[in-house]
Amino acid sequence: MEIMRVENLSKVYGKGDTQVKAIDNISFSVKKGEFVAIIGPSGSGKSTMLHILGGVDRPTSGKVMIDNTDIYGLNETKLAIFRRRQIGLIYQFYNLIPILNVEENMTLPLLLDNRRVDKKKLNDLLDTLGLAKRQQHLPNELSGGQQQRVSIGRALINQPAIVLADEPTGNLDSQNSKEIVELLKLSNKYFNQTLIMITHDPQIALQADRMITLQDGRISKDEVIRP
Ligand code: ADP
Ligand code: ADP
Numbered sequence: 001m002e003i004m005r006v007e008n009l010s011k012v013y014g015k016g017d018t019q020v021k022a023i024d025n026i027s028f029s030v031k032k033g034e035f036v037a038i039i040g041p042s043g044s045g046k047s048t049m050l051h052i053l054g055g056v057d058r059p060t061s062g063k064v065m066i067d068n069t070d071i072y073g074l075n076e077t078k079l080a081i082f083r084r085r086q087i088g089l090i091y092q093f094y095n096l097i098p099i100l101n102v103e104e105n106m107t108l109p110l111l112l113d114n115r116r117v118d119k120k121k122l123n124d125l126l127d128t129l130g131l132a133k134r135q136q137h138l139p140n141e142l143s144g145g146q147q148q149r150v151s152i153g154r155a156l157i158n159q160p161a162i163v164l165a166d167e168p169t170g171n172l173d174s175q176n177s178k179e180i181v182e183l184l185k186l187s188n189k190y191f192n193q194t195l196i197m198i199t200h201d202p203q204i205a206l207q208a209d210r211m212i213t214l215q216d217g218r219i220s221k222d223e224v225i226r227p
Contacts, residue, residue: 088155145176
């Protein structure tokens with residue numbers, strides 16, 4: 001079953017002489033539950049594309065259809081709600097809020113949606129992430145690996161249909177990288193969540209079901225690894 005369809009997507013930054021075509025007429029679709037690795041050289045448009053897929057950066061032209069909703073056809077309020085419920089975003093540098101503790105950072109998407117925090121579920125998630133004893137800690141009191149676990153918790157708390165990760169292991173040592181990828185794969189399999197991950201690490205990319213290579217804003221390769 002198809003969950004996402006990208007149609008003739010383009011993104012142009014700037015004007016005149018400094019104009020850059022970051023994404024150049026890209027089309028593809030993604031199946032529900034698929035784990036897709038996005039690879040390609042620096043500047044090939046990976047981050048730009050991921051942000052457009054996640055509803056956080058408007059394309060210059062083209063469409064992103066998620067569950068048959070044209071997400072950029074929604075007004076800003078509806079897009080914000082859609083994003084919070086359907087999309088989990090994970091960044092290389094965590095993007096946690098420094099003045100909020102672990103629990104507050106993780107439950108932020110629920111609070112923004114006026115949803116009650118279910119303590120039992122929260123504690124289960126904290127356990128799974130290995131953060132049970134860190135609930136009250138601030139981000140700067142945590143290691144990089146722990147901060148990335150908090151950001152994964154924040155991305156998963158609403159059980160989004162789609163998880164988008166931009167170099168989630170880019171700032172971590174190999175042991176932490178392994179563990180973070182295992183957590184994301186677990187959630188991908190267990191909840192049949194769609195996972196789209198940018199990575200520079202060939203070992204990680206090879207664990208995906210499919211590998212899409214970007215080059216100069218276009219798809220230069222689209223390979224199935226596991227059918
Ligand atoms: P990647 O993630 O593959 O490194 P990016 O999506 O970050 O690539 O960038 C693609 C191209 O778009 C690059 O040439 C980059 O310089 C340009 N670019 C990215 N963001 C901006 C921006 N906010 N303003 C202008 N140009 C940008
Ligand atoms: P399932 O019932 O499908 O096994 P859960 O409802 O237990 O899934 O939720 C999956 C994960 O999301 C859990 O680990 C849980 O911690 C977290 N979660 C979901 N909803 C909430 C909530 N309202 N408050 C706190 N955590 C939540």
